[in-house]
Amino acid sequence: MSHAELDGRVVAAAMLAETRKQVADLKAGGWAPKLCSISVGDVSAVQLYVRNQKRNAGKAEIQFEELLFPADIHQEQLLAAIHGMNADPRVTGIILQRPVPNHLSIKQLQAAIHPLKDVEGMHPASIGNIVYNELELGPCTAMASVELLKQTGLGLAGLEVVVVGHSEIVGKPIAFLLMAEGATVTVCHHMTRNLAVHSRRADALFVAVGKPGLITAEMVKPGAAVIDIGINQVTLPDNSTRVVGDVDFDSVAKIAGWITPVPGGVGPVTVAVLMRNAVIGATRQKRHYESLFGPAQAGI
Numbered sequence: 526m527s528h529a530e531l532d533g534r535v536v537a538a539a540m541l542a543e544t545r546k547q548v549a550d551l552k553a554g555g556w557a558p559k560l561c562s563i564s565v566g567d568v569s570a571v572q573l574y575v576r577n578q579k580r581n582a583g584k585a586e587i588q589f590e591e592l593l594f595p596a597d598i599h600q601e602q603l604l605a606a607i608h609g610m611n612a613d614p615r616v617t618g619i620i621l622q623r624p625v626p627n628h629l630s631i632k633q634l635q636a637a638i639h640p641l642k643d644v645e646g647m648h649p650a651s652i653g654n655i656v657y658n659e660l661e662l663g664p665c666t667a668m669a670s671v672e673l674l675k676q677t678g679l680g681l682a683g684l685e686v687v688v689v690g691h692s693e694i695v696g697k698p699i700a701f702l703l704m705a706e707g708a709t710v711t712v713c714h715h716m717t718r719n720l721a722v723h724s725r726r727a728d729a730l731f732v733a734v735g736k737p738g739l740i741t742a743e744m745v746k747p748g749a750a751v752i753d754i755g756i757n758q759v760t761l762p763d764n765s766t767r768v769v770g771d772v773d774f775d776s777v778a779k780i781a782g783w784i785t786p787v788p789g790g791v792g793p794v795t796v797a798v799l800m801r802n803a804v805i806g807a808t809r810q811k812r813h814y815e816s817l818f819g820p821a822q823a824g825i
């Protein structure tokens with residue numbers, strides 16, 4: 526069976542064009558969206574992500590500010606910085622890049638971001654919305670992965686889906702998003718006894734583990750859609766490095782119906798979802814303030 530490659534760059538470009546229009550509308554209404562990114566310490570995966578965020582924000586005409594804090598910063602200092610951004614009306618979105626150093630509590634930091642400015646949907650109140658089937662704004666990588674599955678045209682109602690990986694930011698939200706759309710979802714993880722037994726049943730297979738080559742052809746049902754969320758840097762015998770996913774692309778591509786490449790699959794769509802979330806967040810704030818004070822007036 527020949528596979529179709531799901532091109533994340535094409536999907537991302539279409540989403541970004543739509544976001545750009547919405548940004549123009551928001552600005553005309555007196556609400557310029559501004560996204561603040563918080564990173565702590567130097568993590569190469571984060572640096573790449575933030576660079577792409579900055580570039581995409583530029584394309585969508587969203588203001589972007591990058592805050593980089595030293596790895597030894599105290600929890601209280603970061604909380605104070607987040608509270609400052611919560612209180613600053615010019616800031617409409619805050620994203621805390623993961624991971625943060627071990628001495629910090631990521632949960633407490635995520636919970637400190639005001640839900641109206643939580644453009645990643647990781648505040649407990651935001652992630653709870655997904656459980657209640659409010660699916661407009663959710664964690665970017667999870668939303669991007671589901672978006673790519675939708676590109677196949679497969680109907681989600683009753684679809685057999687297997688998600689490999691149960692992280693808070695990817696696997697769990699994917700499972701909830703798909704359940705909300707009627708899929709039959711199995712979630713596998715490092716304690717699953719026989720991964721292949723599950724993965725071979727899947728009409729759609731999502732993989733977010735961080736293990737290069739984990740999924741090989743005999744673990745995939747012929748014709749399935751395979752969404753590869755892994756980002757792993759591997760060193761080749763000649764000492765050069767390259768980025769690969771969790772799926773053994775060359776073997777799986779031969780039997781899958783659809784497959785996402787790495788790079789060029791989920792990654793670019795993740796960044797486009799963040800920009801869309803930034804607009805949704807700013808729109809919610811605009812609505813919130815207008816419901817209290819009426820429409821913004823020119824010059825104020």
Ligand SMILES: Nc1nc(=O)c2c([nH]1)NC[C@@H]1CN(c3ccc(C(=O)N[C@@H](CCC(=O)O)C(=O)O)cc3)C=[N+]21
Pocket residue numbers: 570571573574577620621622623624645665666756787788789790791792793795796
């Ligand atoms: N709070 C939080 N949310 C995240 O979603 C999050 C995070 N922290 N920390 C870091 C990881 C990593 N991540 C990436 C997203 C897109 C690309 C991306 O755009 N990848 C391109 C790479 C293109 C290039 O090489 O420039 C691609 O796959 O084609 C990469 C990495 C999000 N993460």
